[in-house]
Amino acid sequence: MYAGYMTLLPVLIELQATHDYLRTIERDLTALPPDLAALHSQIKAQDKRLGELERGITEGTAQVGKLTKELELAKRLEEHARKHLKTVDQKVKYAAAIREVDERERQRHGLERPLKELEARLVAAAKEQTEIKARRIDAQTQFDELHQVFMSEHENQVTARGVLGKKRKMLESQMTPAEVTRFGRLLSQRMGRAVVKVEGGICTGCRVRLRSPFLLQLQEAKGPLGCESCQRIVYIA
Ligand SMILES: [Zn+2]
Numbered sequence: 471m472y473a474g475y476m477t478l479l480p481v482l483i484e485l486q487a488t489h490d491y492l493r494t495i496e497r498d499l500t501a502l503p504p505d506l507a508a509l510h511s512q513i514k515a516q517d518k519r520l521g522e523l524e525r526g527i528t529e530g531t532a533q534v535g536k537l538t539k540e541l542e543l544a545k546r547l548e549e550h551a552r553k554h555l556k557t558v559d560q561k562v563k564y565a566a567a568i569r570e571v572d573e574r575e576r577q578r579h580g581l582e583r584p585l586k587e588l589e590a591r592l593v594a595a596a597k598e599q600t601e602i603k604a605r606r607i608d609a610q611t612q613f614d615e616l617h618q619v620f621m622s623e624h625e626n627q628v629t630a631r632g633v634l635g636k637k638r639k640m641l642e643s644q645m646t647p648a649e650v651t652r653f654g655r656l657l658s659q660r661m662g663r664a665v666v667k668v669e670g671g672i673c674t675g676c677r678v679r680l681r682s683p684f685l686l687q688l689q690e691a692k693g694p695l696g697c698e699s700c701q702r703i704v705y706i707a
Contacts, residue, residue, distance in 0.1 A: 478645065478649070478694055479693070479694050479705055482653065482665045482694055483705065484641055485638065485641045485645075486663070486665035489638070489657060489662065490662075491630070491634050492631065495631050498624060498627050499627055499628070499631070502620065503620065505616060506617060506620060510613065512609050513606060513609050513613060516602050517606070519598075519602055520599065520602055520603065523595050524599070526595055527592060527595050527596065530588055530591060530595065531592065533588055534585065534588055534592065537581055537584065537585040537588065538585065540581050541581040541585060544574065544577045544578045544581055545578060550574075551567070551571045551573075551574045552571055554567055554570070555570075555571055656702060660675065660700060660702055663675055664702060664703060665694075665705070666697070666702045666703070666705075667704070667705060668680060668685070668704050668705065668707075673697040673699060673700060673702065673704055675697060676699050676700035676702070678697070678698075680698065680699075680704075685706075688704065688706060
């Protein structure tokens with residue numbers, strides 16, 4: 471059941487007040503004491519490093535696959551060159567066959583070295599990953615314990631948040647989805663203030679003096695009107 475135009479304004483004013491309370495509470499509940507804040511940033515840093523390692527391992531593994539294939543091919547070519555060398559008896563062709571073997575051997579070495587280095591880096595990355603994961607679990611456990619204490623110290627705010635959340639839903643249920651969307655958009659675009667008073671002909675949202683025709687229109691309005699300057703929903707208290 472939606473409110474008519476006439477009754478929508480009080481709903482919007484109430485909804486704005488509810489959001490204001492919720493914001494204050496949210497601020498209290500996210501203002502973590504230093505020990506909790508430190509753990510929080512530690513966990514964030516660990517997540518960042520884990521992400522980097524994950525990407526590095528994925529890329530490195532793909533690179534190892536590619537190099538391994540190239541090395542297999544190089545080994546086959548080298549083997550082929552060596553077999554060929556054994557069958558050559560002419561002096562001139564022999565020299566060429568030796569050069570071919572040398573060249574193939576160089577190619578194989580050229581692949582083996584970076585592959586070894588890459589594999590070593592992958593092992594180190596996997597080790598670091600395991601260590602950080604373990605430390606992250608510890609940090610998270612500590613954080614959760616301390617956070618629970620913090621939240622129990624702020625029990626009133628937690629309770630109020632629940633009550634206000636329900637109230638918000640109840641108020642929103644009296645609006646059309648389009649009205650809820652419009653309100654939400656104004657909230658996020660206008661620094662959390664979607665509905666503001668007009669005082670002395672001035673919009674208290676943007677401090678712009680409203681035009682007389684608009685003020686007249688506002689006095690006789692059957693529904694919410696938006697400030698011509700900041701688009702916030704305005705009302706005369
Ligand atoms: Zn305004």
